[in-house]
Amino acid sequence: MTSGKAKLKRSGMIFSQVPFLPSTKEQTLNVIKLLEGRKGYLADLGSGDGRLVFAASSMGFRCTGFEINSILLAYSRSKAWWRGVPHTDIHFVKQDFWKVSFIRICISSILH
Numbered sequence: 100m101t102s103g104k105a106k107l108k109r110s111g112m113i114f115s116q117v118p119f120l121p122s123t124k125e126q127t128l129n130v131i132k133l134l135e136g137r138k139g140y141l142a143d144l145g146s147g148d149g150r151l152v153f154a155a156s157s158m159g160f161r162c163t164g165f166e167i168n169s170i171l172l173a174y175s176r177s178k179a180w181w182r183g184v185p186h187t188d189i190h191f192v193k194q195d196f197w198k199v200s201f202i203r204i205c206i207s208s209i210l211h
């Protein structure tokens with residue numbers, strides 16, 4: 100019998116107290132399908148390596164990824180930098196998503 104933690108170590112990555120289980124290609128495509136025909140602003144709560152944020156951004160969404168894991172955050176930010184994505188299009192924030200003020204997000208999204 101394999102423990103839950105051992106399964107997580109195989110299928111995802113544990114850099115900190117919380118596991119990183121990235122979306123599969125299929126799951127990412129499902130998100131893209133859900134976003135088709137829509138536009139605006141997307142917040143990814145627990146953005147991991149930013150794959151959903153980058154997918155949504157490629158469809159014209161302005162995005163913020165909230166992530167508490169510093170390594171994943173640095174990776175996402177450097178990916179955005181390498182791709183030359185403007186800060187106004189993609190924004191990665193080191194913040195516990197349970198403490199995010201969604202009223203502020205809505206207001207700042209209206210103002211941008």
Ligand SMILES: C[S@@+](CC[C@H](N)C(=O)[O-])C[C@H]1O[C@@H](n2cnc3c(N)ncnc32)[C@H](O)[C@@H]1O
Pocket residue numbers: 117118119120121122143144145146147148149150151165166167168171194195196197
């Ligand atoms: C299942 S992974 C999903 C990553 C990404 N959204 C994707 O679809 O590939 C969940 C992510 O949420 C982050 N996370 C977990 N709890 C969090 C919290 N309270 N605040 C911010 N990020 C959190 C983890 O570090 C991890 O990267």
